[in-house]
Amino acid sequence: MHSSTRAFNGTSSGRRTRLLRLCRRNPQRMLVVPLDHPLSDGPFAAGGANLNRLVGQLATNGADAVVLHKGSVRFIDPAWFTQTSLIVHLSASTAHAPDPDAKTVVGRVEEALRWGADAVSVHVNIGSREEARQIADMAKVAEDCDRWNVPLLAMMYPRGPHIADPRDAAVVAHAVAVAVELGADIVKTYCVDSEAEMLRLTASCPVPLLVAGGPRLTDEEALLRFVDTALRRGAAGVAMGRNVFESANPADTTRKLARLVHGDVFPPAPAELLRRGTSAV
Secondary structure, eight states: OOHHHHTTTTOOHHHHHHHHHHTSSOTTOEEEEEOOHHHHHOSOOGGGOOHHHHHHHHHTTTOSEEEEOHHHHTTSOGGGGGTSEEEEEOEEOOTTSSOTTOOEEOOOHHHHHHTTOSEEEEEEEETSTTHHHHHHHHHHHHHHHHHHTOOEEEEEEEOSTTOSOTTOHHHHHHHHHHHHHHTOSEEEEOOOSOHHHHHHHHHHOSSOEEEEOOSOOOOHHHHHHHHHHHHHTTOSEEEOSHHHHTSSOHHHHHHHHHHHHHTTOSOOOOHHHHHHHHHOO
16 A cells, blocks of 8 residues: 555544645645745746746646745635645745754644645754754644644755765655654655665655655756656655746646656646636736
């Protein structure tokens, strides 16, 4: 049984319902597009111009979920969330900070629910100077997720002065274990270079494991090959932002990624929403 199916066992009905919304097109796979970058890195480049339009393009072309900070949700047409799920991101730092790896919690689970979230996400940098506080923050968020029956996506990155190789199989496996032990329902992390080690990791992970998109790939064929490799190595899907919203055509890129992740199982969006996706401003 695939890890994404195993993860639903033992969860409350409310939490299970929200998890099923996150993978409404295919209970085995997920395509998540993080759009939380403006807080950490600054505004989207011109290619990602209007956020509402961008979310519409993702929603109507097969993205299972988008990740947004609470402030951005105010400017998104709620109709898009009939076609894709909303994950509200609760962690933040900026590229200008003395230590950009020191993520802090900037929102609460109850607050995310008021914005209509289907799930929340947190970011933990394993090996960073502030690792202990970030782990404590995640534990508190996980406790609140249990209280409110909200799925938790943990973005786990080996980063910091104690990490020699962030894609080392043992280090990545440890980061995943931290997320699972603290109560994550879904984990996002790096794809390790060794096929055998990645297969071992995905087979042993009791919750869906999503591979991070990583640096921008300008070659579309290389991007699709990267995703195909991750899926063949047992990943439940991918969570990639820059490679989608910085592409020349985010709608087309999303559609190609969705077909790769899901095959042809996802239904087309209603025509009215598709029209909104091309005309939203």
